[in-house]
Amino acid sequence: MTDARSRMPLTAMHWGTYRAETRDGRLCALHPFEMDVDPSPIAGGFIGALDADSRITTPMVRQGWLQDPQGRDRERRGADSFVAVSWDEAERLVAQELLRVRQAHGCGAIYAGSYGWASAGRFHHPQGHLRRFLNLLGGHVGSKNTYSLAAGEVITKYAVGGFDVAAGGTTDWRTLVAHCETLVAFGGMRVTNGQISQGDVAGIASARPCSRPSAQGVNFVNVSPLRDDMLAELSADWLPIRPSTDTALVLGLCHTLLQDGLHDGAFLDRYTVGFDRFADYLTGRADGVVKSADWASGICDIAAERIVELARRMATTRTMISASWSLTRQDHGEQPFWAVIALASMLGQIGLPGGGFGLGYSAVNSMGLENTGLHFPPLPQGRNPVTDFIPVARVAEMLERPGETYDYDGETRTYPDARLVWWAGGNPFHHHQDLGRLRAAWRRPDTVIVNDWCWTATAQHADIVLPCTTPLERRDLCMGGRDPFVIAMEQVAQPPEGARDDYDIFAGMARAMGLEAAFTEGRSAGDWQRWMYEAGREAARATGHRPAGLRLLARTGLAPGRSAGETAGSLAGLPGRPEGQPAAHAQWPDRDMVRPDRVLRLRGLPAASVVAGALRVAGQVPAGRAAPDLEPADDQAALAAGSGGVQPVRQGQRIRAGADRPG
Structure with missing residues (x-):
């Protein structure tokens, strides 16, 4: 260079x-x-x-919303024209509507959407600014979990104490290639997914984490309908599984271990609870169905001999089991993660270098990176007086069925009546399922407010659009627990005159509602970034680490994160026998992991060639x-x-x- x-x-x-x-x-x-x-x-x-025709350069208000103060002409949402207004007028309209909804329906009628991924910077996180502002106003309905692996996040809470525990204990790539002998990847490890991360991905090889010759001692097994879900250079054994039948395959592997006496009884006795009931399920004592390799073969279309051979290989070598996040995005998506954890427990290699399980290798770039040990605080959001929430992917159901009940995480909950939706960061019309249904439900609330920098589908389906800056048009700090560097993000482009940082947008709204002092605490965006960095440095000093000072960071643009060193293995610090966790759902062990009606339906799936031959892409971007x-x-x-x-x-x-x- x-x-x-x-x-x-x-x-x-x-x-x-x-x-x-x-x-x-x-x-x-x-x-x-x-x-x-x-x-x-x-x-x-x-x-x-940055300067395309789709860029939003001034606050915009939907014409029908302005002209129909009673009904707001909601049926035109998504197909209406917009009227440009000043920032003063936009602030007045937003403040007026927030006060109306709060007075008429309470703050439980305000849904703070947003989903992140609007900036890799730690401070300019629109969702954090939105929730800080709404908490000062009296609260809001929030959301839990992710679109990526919601079912997995919930089940890991009961299986190992939480997804953060599982992700935080993920064995890093360096340890894995040094000690692992067999890596079995359910759902594959598609490297293209590893091009992204919540923070930056500076100086990282994990887009190609296990490539020859660095991983020449590792035997890879790609369990996926797609051969290219693992790099060709890895020469992986490919098990072309029928989609959505991974749990059946895992159960077949577990049964083989149990039948051949290859399971680690000492590990199961010391570190797990409930194996006796799981063994009864595997052997058919619980339901009359033996979960043998032959049984699994009939469901997942992998020969029983290959299932038996794989189970024996996993038991006699240092084995890492990887499960992709995509496995959770299916009917009963909690089962694959739960089954993989059970399989890893039977092998007894959790905590050993290169062994155990990892949930999401290559799902994002940060999975498999060494934990730096640095943790920088986010912008404080304060306390939310509204305790209600929805699972993040239930936004359409919430809008369709206010006041109706639904089941979530062992509870019966009630959908709130969301009269105002505010989205800052994220684009639900990009990542939500069944967009036709979402579009119809999106017409239900009285008002939709969106912060965005260009005319995304979500912005086009808003009533009030507030133009914000892009990450290239503002200064920030990129810093996370697995980022190898702290990056001082400079402003490298000038924003349009009418665009504002999200912090300034909400500071202006707070000023219009008499909340400016509480929202800003007298700090500018730069002041807050200095506060966040120094708070992280102070916490790091307690662990014996001394990150670079802000002056040095500003001069060089980056500071290295501390490597926590080689990790022993996935979940090395997992406490023994987490007996309090499964008690909340004592009925779960008796549930069928693969129900007969699911098996019949899965067997009716069309062959892959039928789908692939029906369409042809005209050109690749x-x-x-x-x-x-x-x-x-x-x-x-x-x-x-x-x-x-x-x-x-x-x-x-x-x-x-x-x-x-x-x-």
């Missing part, structure tokens, strides 16, 4: 850390950070989007290219299906994609 490039300012994004090159005051390139051995090109697409920069493919004809059949698509033509859904 040239000296000139090393002097370029740093910025961090969810896809990595980059050196920003400007020319004539404009950002023209993002160069990979010199310590990043496998940089992602995705961030390059951000540059062209080149890595790092934003949509406005794409060029037409000369050698392929793009087609669109509509009511008139399949029609050719003209260059520049806009197409609305959708699908008919039964029920």
